[in-house]
Amino acid sequence: MFSKSCKYAIRAVLYLATRLSEGEKIGAKSLGELLKVPTPFLAKILQDLSRKGLISSTKGPGGGFFLSEENQNVTLEQIIECVDGPEVMHGCVLGFSTCSSANPCPLHVQAFAYREGLRYQLAHQTVRELALRINREKIKL
Amino acid sequence: MFSKSCKYAIRAVLYLATRLSEGEKIGAKSLGELLKVPTPFLAKILQDLSRKGLISSTKGPGGGFFLSEENQNVTLEQIIECVDGPEVMHGCVLGFSTCSSANPCPLHVQAFAYREGLRYQLAHQTVRELALRINREKIKL
């Protein structure tokens, strides 16, 4: 469903949201080791997210990545679209550019309801809210 | 969601199911042109499906690919698993090998219901049934 880049991005953002206390930051290297993800590849992804304003970073000693108050209002849909592009949540399952409710592909009815359901949840829940649930239910990252 | 190979496979099988009359066959070349899909690549995919017994074929003049009565009882889930492997319908959205209802990843609750619903439909509808609906509702391939 999602690319590896996207999976890494989601996990990294959720780490920042759940494991970092106020004002704390983490470097790409530490984060890559913690999540067991190739570090320089993760760094690239984090830099993309940072450039687009979805996460924050500071250079230099003691610097690293973190989420500002504003960043915590971002949704996972925004993260996903930033990394994988809009097609992954909106494109036709069979890849038809013309597919729509009015002109459905053979799988449209089946696929639309379910993916739209997932998309709705990913679009209406902020990273902050998701982080609260992860901490409450002690879910692993 | 699905690889290109898989999308091509689904479209090709649905073509065989809906557009071929009793005893009729179609070559990989014609099919590739009709579906506007790279012909030799499609041929590979069809050969895989044929080797696994999900579609039928005959060599030589007048030969080509077609669906036997038995093939029409195949489900799209079988086609999909044959091409993309089981992970695409069963693996964790975030790629955790340990993810399950008992030990959920952060997206498990959201993603599971969605994908399981789709999978259920793909697993409980045969190519024959789907083909009937496509013809009835005049859906394009």
Place this chain on the structure above:
DNA sequence: CTTATAAAAGATTTTTTTGTCTTTTATAGA
């Protein structure tokens, strides 16, 4: 039996995705 046709098989190429390495830039702290 010969020939033309089309799948089967497999080797090869191209493109995309994933992953690494090196250099540059910013900044905190001594």
Place this chain on the structure above:
DNA sequence: TCTATAAAAGACAAAAAAATCTTTTATAAG
């Protein structure tokens, strides 16, 4: 100011996916 740190940027490499090309095998039809 100098130095160490860490992100930013970009070039580079490996692996996987997508696509092509060539050779072999089976078979229907003349």
